[in-house]
Amino acid sequence: MKQFLSRSSSLTTLQRRFAHLNILRNSSFATLTDKDITQFESLLGPNGILTGDAVEPHNSDWTKKYHGHSKLVLKPKTTEEVSAILRICDDKRLAIVPQGGNTGLVGGSQPVFDEIVLNFSRMNQIIDFDESYGIITCEAGCILQDLHTYLNAKGYLMPLDLGAKGSCQIGGNLATNAGGIHFIKYNSLHANCVGLEAVVPGGRVLDNITTLRKDNTGYDLKHLFIGAEGTLGAITKCAILCPPLPKFRHLCLVSCRSFEQVLKILRSAKHELSDILQAVEFMDGNAMETTLSQLNFKNPFESRLYPFYALVEVASNREGTETPDRLYELLGSADDLIIEGVVAQDETQLSHIWQIREEIASAYIKRGYTLKYDLSLAPEHFYKIVDDTRDVISRSPTFTANEKHSIAVTGYGHIGDGNVHLNVCIPGYDDHDLQDRLSGLVDGYVFEYVRKARGSVSAEHGVGLQKAQYLNYSKSENMIHYMKEIKRVFDPHGIMNPYKVLPDAK
Ligand SMILES: Cc1cc2nc3c(=O)[nH]c(=O)nc-3n(C[C@H](O)[C@H](O)[C@H](O)COP(=O)(O)OP(=O)(O)OC[C@H]3O[C@@H](n4cnc5c(N)ncnc54)[C@H](O)[C@@H]3O)c2cc1C
Structure with missing residues (x-):
């Protein structure tokens, strides 16, 4: 042997x-x-x-x-x-x-x-594409980018788009119920997944692969596997509803003096552009500065840096629905909300601006050890939690003056959906003592803030190991009780992804 x-x-x-x-x-x-x-x-x-x-x-x-x-x-x-x-x-x-x-x-x-x-990397076959309804059926290991490429050639797109699309798989996306940058337009995977196949411990196959749009025959079990993070079973296939690829896209990056101005831009984007609005994203000055410097990207505003930025993208099949200039005007240039803005003139500029937003996470990981919080919060808390966290660190006797100086606190994310990514980063990965002191202070502070503000400790990344002990900050005792009962039904011996999401489920 x-x-x-x-x-x-x-x-x-x-x-x-x-x-x-x-x-x-x-x-x-x-x-x-x-x-x-x-x-x-x-x-x-x-x-x-x-x-x-x-x-x-x-x-x-x-x-x-x-x-x-x-x-x-x-x-x-x-x-x-x-x-x-x-x-x-x-x-x-x-x-x-x-x-x-x-x-x-x-x-x-x-x-x-x-x-x-x-x-699941060897389960990467596209099984079928239904052109009448725009539904793709594929195996769980298909890489998200490959699905985009396949669909774009047919005049469609995946409703989900995110920075990790070159590596993440549709099975992982479903298991985490990933959100991404087009959530505001196309909604969640719960809305777009019409069929799913999963295997549960013991080996039973739950075959719900269908391309029917409507099927009201009792409990819709597939939704239990979407967002279960692999704790109930393995997703093996899925069928996803895909929208037609818009022929025209325009993207505007604007800078603002205050976060309140960003919120006003969000409101005018929703009002003025509602049916063609495809994304509204946000980043603060620290996120922009770190991404440009760590990844050597060109600053769209030459060398000028501003406190806050918003990205607004519209997409449509009707040419001239909104010209780039009109878009800029609608977003509030007239009301003096914007310090300076750029509108992408072609696909290269559009990709460059998107790259800055999508690579923020990579830039901080390159800088050093990063505590990452993915939170759902009401608008009045969206950036306040970033300011308050910075403040808590600066007042804490736990850190020396030099350490405080080296800690970067930033906020960015999907502001159109109320989803802020709060990151706290120290340079390098070697100082384990500082890492422990930092997470010791910030974890408790942030999750307690979210609990009091009735937000969610996980907007789109899931619970995993990181937030398992904080699940009860966003879910009631009765809900957790039934989550455990459901887990027991599918996985009586608890072998599926143990210690995650429901660590004490038996
Ligand atoms: C640069 C960057 C940007 C990101 N941007 C976003 C974003 O905008 N929005 C967002 O929501 N997330 C984002 N993420 C997080 C991540 O990409 C998503 O959570 C993604 O959906 C994970 O997919 P994956 O295939 O990598 O899954 P993995 O990381 O491999 O797994 C994630 C979870 O799903 C389970 N799982 C994986 N495959 C299966 C399966 N077939 N059956 C059952 N369970 C399974 C795993 O056990 C695990 O619990 C980003 C990550 C990076 C690195």
């Missing part, structure tokens, strides 16, 4: 690592053996499993914050293989974590201890 596992790994070390989160490895889970690995290899073939060093990229996340200790990645090609895997894992009590593109930002797609990684 091939020797796959190193015998040196100690679970007590792993348990210590997560002690501060009060997470202990669930002792009812089995430990993977060479015999198990041989069984999976004979099921999936040699290209269907990864062991040894090849597992390592699947153990860590994009933010460099979460590191698991899996010894095995499984890469099925068919729903039948996923079903066999989940039957074996359930029988043997082997815990498993589904992983798509691994771009999630809440520590949801990495193992915490030694869970097996279930990777």
